[in-house]
Every structure is written in C-alpha cells, then in structure tokens.
Amino acid sequence: MENRPKLVVMLTYNDRTIPDAAEVFEKCRDSKAEVYGFKEEGIPFEDMLRLFARIKECGKETALEVVAYDEEHCAAGAEMAVKCKVDYLMGTMYFDSVADICRKNGIKYMPYVGEITGRPSILGGSADKMIGDAKAILEKGADGFDLLGYRYTDNADDLIERFVRETGAMTVVAGSVDSYERLDLIKRVSPWGFTIGSAFVEGKFGGSFCEQINKVCDYING
Numbered sequence: 001m002e003n004r005p006k007l008v009v010m011l012t013y014n015d016r017t018i019p020d021a022a023e024v025f026e027k028c029r030d031s032k033a034e035v036y037g038f039k040e041e042g043i044p045f046e047d048m049l050r051l052f053a054r055i056k057e058c059g060k061e062t063a064l065e066v067v068a069y070d071e072e073h074c075a076a077g078a079e080m081a082v083k084c085k086v087d088y089l090m091g092t093m094y095f096d097s098v099a100d101i102c103r104k105n106g107i108k109y110m111p112y113v114g115e116i117t118g119r120p121s122i123l124g125g126s127a128d129k130m131i132g133d134a135k136a137i138l139e140k141g142a143d144g145f146d147l148l149g150y151r152y153t154d155n156a157d158d159l160i161e162r163f164v165r166e167t168g169a170m171t172v173v174a175g176s177v178d179s180y181e182r183l184d185l186i187k188r189v190s191p192w193g194f195t196i197g198s199a200f201v202e203g204k205f206g207g208s209f210c211e212q213i214n215k216v217c218d219y220i221n222g
Contacts, residue, residue: 003190004221008035008063008090008172009213010197011051015067015120017042018201022051028210029058032217035193037063037090040077052084063088065146065174065195067119071095081107090146090172090195099141108143110172116148121175123148127159134167144170144192150182151175157185164191178204183219 009028011021017038018024025036036055038048052062064086066077074092078101081089089102094111102109113134115125134145145167149160164171171191177183178199186194196216199205205212 003192005173005186005191006035006193007033007213007216007220008037008174008193008195009033009200010065010195011036011038012042012065012197013201014198015039015041017048019043022047022054024209025051025055027208028213029055029060031210031213033060033213035061035063035088037065037086037088037195038197040064040066040068040080045080048080049084052086056085061088062086063090065090066092067121069093069116071097074098075101078102078107078109081105090174094137094140094142096140102143103141108170109141110144110146110170111137111142112146112148113137114148114152121148121151123152123175124154127154127162130159131163131166134163134169138167138169142169144172146174147171147191148175149173150177160185160191161189164189178202180205180219183216187220 055062064081068074068077075097078098082105088108090110092111113130114123150156152159173191173194177194177196200209200212205215
C-alpha cells in the first residue's frame with residue numbers, strides 16, 4: 001500500500017511556538033491532521049506541558065522540535081520532551097546521550113542532519129555527506145530524521161528525493177513547505193511526514209488555520 005505522508009502541524013512561526021498555540025489547537029482539534037507539535041521556545045514550559053497533554057487527550061500524536069546544536073542544549077531539549085511525554089523528538093544534532101534519553105523513555109528520535117545554522121534554521125552541506133551520515137546515525141540509535149529540505153542552500157528537491165530513497169529512513173521534511181508545488185514533490189517522494197507551521201500562520205494555503213490543515217490533508221491523500 002502506498003505510503004501517505006503525515007502532516008505534522010507545527011503551532012509555530014519562524015521556528016518559535018506561537019503565543020496563542022493553545023487557542024489555535026482548540027479550533028483545529030477535530031481537523032484531519034494526526035500529529036501536532038511545536039518548538040521548545042515561544043511559550044512558558046508549564047503551558048507546553050498543558051498543551052501537549054491536551055493534544056494527546058484529543059487523540060493526536062505529539063512532537064517537540066528542538067532547535068539546538070550543541071550537546072548540552074540538545075540533551076536539555078530531550079529532557080523537556082520526556083517531561084512533556086511526547087511521541088517524537090525532532091531536531092537537535094545527533095548525540096548518543098540524546099538517543100539514550102529517548103530510548104529509555106519510549107520517544108522516537110529524529111535528529112537533524114547536515115550543516116545547520118541560525119534560527120530560523122538554514123541547511124548546508126553536501127547531499128552525499130548527509131546521506132552517508134544518516135546511515136551511520138541510524139546504526140547508532142536514531143529512529144529517523146528531521147530533514148530541513150526546503151531550507152537547503154542548494155537543490156532542495158534533489159536532496160529530499162535522494163535522502164528519502166537512499167536512506168530508507170523515517171524522514172520528516174521540515175521547514176518552508178509553503179506551496180502546492182512543494183506538496184507535489186512530497187506526494188511523489190513519499191517521506192514518512194512533513195511539517196507546516198509558518199505557512200499556515202501566513203495563510204499560504206488559503207483560509208483559516210484549520211481550513212488549511214484540511215486542505216493540505218485532502219491534497220496529500222487525494
């Protein structure tokens with residue numbers, strides 16, 4: 001059966017959680033999306049705990065994406081994911097210590113690959129090296145990858161297609177999926193999932209936040 005990529009709805013804008021994330025989720029809780037997430041920055045931690053609990057209560061899966069690059073901050077993000085009881089930790093650069101935290105707590109770990117800088121994040125590096133690194137990281141303990149495909153400074157379409165095909169890994173294409181043209185590539189390449197956050201805030205797919213979610217789900221599944 002053909003894989004239908006999962007839409008991971010990110011309640012975020014420019015790589016930070018939107019201040020009204022809880023209110024937006026309540027309006028969208030009955031949408032067709034199965035997975036909701038947000039970033040480690042933007043709202044107080046107690047609000048994060050409550051929101052993740054509410055998302056789970058509504059029968060959705062949860063993802064925390066941590067924009068961090070050194071081991072100390074990546075491990076801190078993993079501990080945050082444990083406290084929030086999320087299903088997926090996305091982001092962070094790969095570290096054995098982070099993989100251990102996730103493994104011990106039943107969290108799927110999907111780190112970044114490549115040369116990543118800034119916030120919002122930009123992806124650099126060669127496709128060949130990213131694919132080679134990913135294969136090694138899978139053997140060490142990652143469950144999949146958070147690929148910043150449309151933040152890539154070179155040929156994004158080529159990277160996404162090669163990465164998904166050549167690694168065979170559970171891959172989420174994250175960042176700047178903001179048009180039906182890019183959704184067409186997602187449909188064709190068929191990664192495990194893809195994120196949309198800022199594009200929904202900006203109304204790139206037309207309509208309310210919730211209407212856009214359902215439009216994208218219908219488009220991907222159509």
